[in-house]
Amino acid sequence: MQQSPPKFSISDLNLWYGTSQALKDITVDIEERSVTALIGPSGCGKSTFLRTLNRLNDLISSVRVEGSVLYEGADIYAPDTDVIDLRKRVGMVFQKPNPFPMSLYDNIAYGPRVHGIRDKATLDDIVERSLVQAALFDEVKDRLQTSALGLSGGQQQRLCIARVLAVEPDVVLMDEPTSALDPISTAKIENLLEELKKQYTIVIVTHNMQQAGRVSDKTAYFFLGELVEYAGTKELFFNPRDKRTENYISGRFG
Amino acid sequence: MMRIQFNEELNRLHHDILAMGSRVEEDLRKALLALRTGDIELVKEVKASDQIVNAMQMKIEDQAAMLIATQQPVAKDLRQLVTMFKVTDNLERIGDHAVHLAKTVKRLSGDPYPRPLDRLERMAAIDVAMVHDAVASFLDQDEALARSTAAKDDEVDTEHKAFVQEVLAFLAENPGKAQLATKLIATSSYLERLGDHVTNLCEAVVFMLTGAHTELND
Numbered sequence: 001m002q003q004s005p006p007k008f009s010i011s012d013l014n015l016w017y018g019t020s021q022a023l024k025d026i027t028v029d030i031e032e033r034s035v036t037a038l039i040g041p042s043g044c045g046k047s048t049f050l051r052t053l054n055r056l057n058d059l060i061s062s063v064r065v066e067g068s069v070l071y072e073g074a075d076i077y078a079p080d081t082d083v084i085d086l087r088k089r090v091g092m093v094f095q096k097p098n099p100f101p102m103s104l105y106d107n108i109a110y111g112p113r114v115h116g117i118r119d120k121a122t123l124d125d126i127v128e129r130s131l132v133q134a135a136l137f138d139e140v141k142d143r144l145q146t147s148a149l150g151l152s153g154g155q156q157q158r159l160c161i162a163r164v165l166a167v168e169p170d171v172v173l174m175d176e177p178t179s180a181l182d183p184i185s186t187a188k189i190e191n192l193l194e195e196l197k198k199q200y201t202i203v204i205v206t207h208n209m210q211q212a213g214r215v216s217d218k219t220a221y222f223f224l225g226e227l228v229e230y231a232g233t234k235e236l237f238f239n240p241r242d243k244r245t246e247n248y249i250s251g252r253f254g
Numbered sequence: 255m256m257r258i259q260f261n262e263e264l265n266r267l268h269h270d271i272l273a274m275g276s277r278v279e280e281d282l283r284k285a286l287l288a289l290r291t292g293d294i295e296l297v298k299e300v301k302a303s304d305q306i307v308n309a310m311q312m313k314i315e316d317q318a319a320m321l322i323a324t325q326q327p328v329a330k331d332l333r334q335l336v337t338m339f340k341v342t343d344n345l346e347r348i349g350d351h352a353v354h355l356a357k358t359v360k361r362l363s364g365d366p367y368p369r370p371l372d373r374l375e376r377m378a379a380i381d382v383a384m385v386h387d388a389v390a391s392f393l394d395q396d397e398a399l400a401r402s403t404a405a406k407d408d409e410v411d412t413e414h415k416a417f418v419q420e421v422l423a424f425l426a427e428n429p430g431k432a433q434l435a436t437k438l439i440a441t442s443s444y445l446e447r448l449g450d451h452v453t454n455l456c457e458a459v460v461f462m463l464t465g466a467h468t469e470l471n472d
Contacts (some may be wrong), residue, residue: 210326237328239465249328251257 005073007032007171007201008053013067015048015057022048024225026067035193035202037216037233039209041248044222046205050173053203054090055083071171088115091164095176097156099148099163104131104140107148107159111167126166134162135192154185161192165200172196174204178211190215209249213237221245260325264334267317268393271341274310275389277303278349279382282448285356286378289371292359300356307349311342333462340458341392344451348385351448358441365434369424373417374438377445380410384452391456397463404456404470410449417442 006029015023023045030036030053038046048057055076057063068075076086088111100107108127117123127144131137136158140151148159157177164172178186193202193215206212212219213233220230221242229236229245240246281300288296318338321327327335355378384406391400418439425435453471460468 209328213328238332240329246329250331251260 004032006030007072009070009073011068013052013065013069015052016064017060018062022225023052026227028220028227028230030201030203031218032201033197033199034217035197035204035215037212037219038203038205038222039207039212039219039248040222045225046222047175049222050175050203050205053171053173054087054092055081056092058083088167089169090171090173091167091169093157093160093164093172093174093177096180097153097160099151099156099159101147101149103145104148104151104159105144108163108166111163115167130162130166133165133196134158135188135195136162152185154181154188157181157185157189158192161189169200171201171203174202176205176207179207186211221248223248260321260327260331263317263321264331267314267321267338270310270314270317271338272389272393274307274314274342274345275385277307277310278345278352279385279389281307281349281352282355282378282382282385285352286375286382288356288359289378290375292363294360297356297359301353304349304353307346311346314342315339330462333465337392337458337462341389341455344455344458345389347451348448351444351451354444355441358437361437362434367434367438373413373420374442374445377410377413377417377442380406380413381445381448381452384449388452388455388459392459392462395463397460400456400459401470404453407449407453407471410446414442414446
């Protein structure tokens with residue numbers, strides 16, 4: 001099998017919140033059409049790192065970034081980067097489901113409409129395709145015009161995934177997407193990841209070590225802003241190279 | 255905090271494996287003594303003890319499986335638990351061979367071998383030491399000890415081959431003693447197999463410590 005070029009190529013990435021350094025010399029490649037898990041204790045920099053991939057940290061005024069983040073070979077921190085387009089291509093799903101207070105249909109059509117799609121038939125297609133991809137369509141197809149807030153937590157989270165997929169992204173970033181969900185909803189989303197990675201590149205932050213083990217192809221362990229170990233998930237969970245990784249995943253931390 | 259309970263359970267399992275290993279080692283010593291003295295009481299003891307060894311194996315395996323299910327160990331913790339299955343499995347087989355050795359005493363009682371059983375005794379003595387060191391290498395997480403213990407299997411193999419030659423020579427001189435010769439060679443084979451089980455156990459220990467599968471003796 002021919003090795004594709006990495007989706008993201010990050011070199012010597014440093015990030016500060018004011019004077020406090022949150023990421024230190026991160027150099028890593030993220031492979032396309034795979035699931036990469038980011039693990040580490042709270043405050044280790046994993047969510048900050050995730051947000052550097054679509055420049056969500058820009059929204060925090062004190063943030064300073066050095067180093068380069070190449071997305072398909074182009075530095076997304078270059079001055080001429082179209083950040084709106086970047087975030088369309090690199091979508092994000094958050095920890096708590098955050099549907100808009102509107103119908104299921106309008107939640108999903110929101111993004112495409114912002115990007116200028118008005119045709120009803122086209123929007124219908126997008127809504128259905130996105131819900132199917134997010135493994136939600138069958139459960140909600142008869143209530144697309146009802147409020148999204150009436151869905152269960154697990155359904156809301158899959159709706160948020162469908163909303164991201166509706167704008168046809170290339171990469172989906174997920175920040176602890178199942179931490180607020182019960183085991184059945186979690187399993188549905190984990191199964192979904194297996195499907196989604198055939199088409200998308202997925203980077204997921206998780207505090208659930210078993211989840212990282214189950215869903216990801218590669219795992220990165222962050223500690224105190226450093227990338228301690230980055231390896232195939234099976235290898236990292238069975239025979240980690242670094243003692244700090246071993247301690248963390250075995251629960252010997254702290 | 256998960257670690258505290260996990261460590262307690264792990265310590266208990268180590269203790270149980272030590273107990274199982276000690277019992278198997280003791281059974282092997284008794285079988286060796288029975289071979290030397292012809293004491294039938296010892297043979298009975300070894301057979302009874304094997305039942306306890308089997309029960310110990312099941313208890314350890316159930317407990318290790320429970321720990322995997324409830325604590326979801328990873329990395330070295332997981333390798334250690336997986337290794338326990340191999341350790342107990344091999345100890346159980348070694349226990350069976352101790353019984354075979356003990357039974358030899360009965361088998362030979364009606365038709366004794368008119369020569370010294372030095373080589374069988376030497377093999378059994380090496381086996382006893384190997385079992386002891388193999389279990390110690392697991393408990394102490396001592397890779398060097400696991401490797402050096404497995405290396406001793408060569409000595410067992412050498413004794414086995416020499417003993418087979420010796421018995422064949424005896425058979426050539428005493429053609430009517432084919433049944434006795436077969437029994438002797440079978441017993442020697444058990445002791446040789448026993449060394450292989452210790453080698454397997456040592457390989458499991460190296461796997462536990464390094465994460466790599468190794469062949470310690472070809």
